[in-house]
Amino acid sequence: MAAPPPACGSTPATSAPQHTCGRGTMFLWALFLVAMTATYLSVHSFVDTSSRYFAASWGGLHWERQIRASASPRRPPGSAEGAGLSVLVTGAAGFVGMHCLLALCKRGDGVVGIDNFNSYYNPSLKKARRALLGSHGVFVVEGNINDGRLLAKLFDVMPFTHVLHLAAQAGVRYATENPALYVHSNIAGLVSLLEACKGADPQPAVVWVSSSSIYGLNNRVPPRSRTTARLRLRLRLWPRLCPPRA
Numbered sequence: 001m002a003a004p005p006p007a008c009g010s011t012p013a014t015s016a017p018q019h020t021c022g023r024g025t026m027f028l029w030a031l032f033l034v035a036m037t038a039t040y041l042s043v044h045s046f047v048d049t050s051s052r053y054f055a056a057s058w059g060g061l062h063w064e065r066q067i068r069a070s071a072s073p074r075r076p077p078g079s080a081e082g083a084g085l086s087v088l089v090t091g092a093a094g095f096v097g098m099h100c101l102l103a104l105c106k107r108g109d110g111v112v113g114i115d116n117f118n119s120y121y122n123p124s125l126k127k128a129r130r131a132l133l134g135s136h137g138v139f140v141v142e143g144n145i146n147d148g149r150l151l152a153k154l155f156d157v158m159p160f161t162h163v164l165h166l167a168a169q170a171g172v173r174y175a176t177e178n179p180a181l182y183v184h185s186n187i188a189g190l191v192s193l194l195e196a197c198k199g200a201d202p203q204p205a206v207v208w209v210s211s212s213s214i215y216g217l218n219n220r221v222p223p224r225s226r227t228t229a230r231l232r233l234r235l236r237l238w239p240r241l242c243p244p245r246a
């Protein structure tokens with residue numbers, strides 16, 4: 001009768017089976033490690049993606065209903081002031097944004113705001129402004145104008161007729177301390193918004209106020225259009241950004 005093969009770990013009869021068994025075990029361990037690493041990576045990326053999905057503060061049927069309710073004009077088409085507009089206001093929780101939203105809302109226009117509630121000015125002040133707007137039926141989305149997916153979704157949910165662009169990193173002196181923030185919100189953010197407007201159907205008219213203060217060292221009030229390059233740019237862009245509407 002043939003002798004049974006030696007079990008791994010038992011004393012081998014010869015050296016050859018020991019090598020075979022050792023290599024086989026190492027191969028199995030290597031395979032096991034590769035499988036574990038692959039599993040870890042795929043689970044990790046799944047958890048990462050889903051946590052980002054669940055952490056998003058926008059989206060869903062209820063959110064879309066809030067957008068439509070807030071953005072639908074309340075002025076009847078036959079009224080003396082003409083049909084109501086549907087306006088997306090960026091920088092809605094800011095000083096100028098909140099007042100513009102209230103004024104448009106009182107005129108009977110439909111409005112939705114967007115703001116990232118950054119901490120340059122006190123965020124609790126911005127939250128209080130959002131609460132005040134909410135009491136007038138105005139919905140403010142917490143989000144960034146650099147978020148192309150969010151902007152596309154907003155235009156998908158509501159065919160805005162106008163965009164009033166006020167979101168910006170404010171403060172002239174702070175720009176020398178943190179220039180990247182200005183590039184992010186005032187330049188990249190503007191481009192992101194214009195790209196979203198370009199892709200929207202129908203395309204909204206865009207009103208861009210300014211990327212920041214324009215006073216400079218100028219003593220002349222009001223400033224002349226030759227005073228600063230930024231003002232010149234603003235005036236040059238104005239007709240292009242606000243094409244006459246039929």
Ligand SMILES: NC(=O)c1ccc[n+]([C@@H]2O[C@H](COP(=O)([O-])OP(=O)(O)OC[C@H]3O[C@@H](n4cnc5c(N)ncnc54)[C@H](O)[C@@H]3O)[C@@H](O)[C@H]2O)c1
Pocket residue numbers: 090091092093094095096097114115116117118121126143144145146166167168169170171184185189209210211212213214
């Ligand atoms: N208030 C003034 O005296 C004055 C003067 C000149 C120009 N401006 C310009 O008018 C506009 C509004 O001014 P304001 O006084 O209301 O400023 P503000 O700082 O009160 O409001 C701007 C809002 O934009 C938001 N914001 C910034 N970056 C954003 C981003 N990436 N995505 C979404 N939201 C973002 C901020 O959270 C803030 O609530 C700005 O463009 C500002 O530069 C204001």
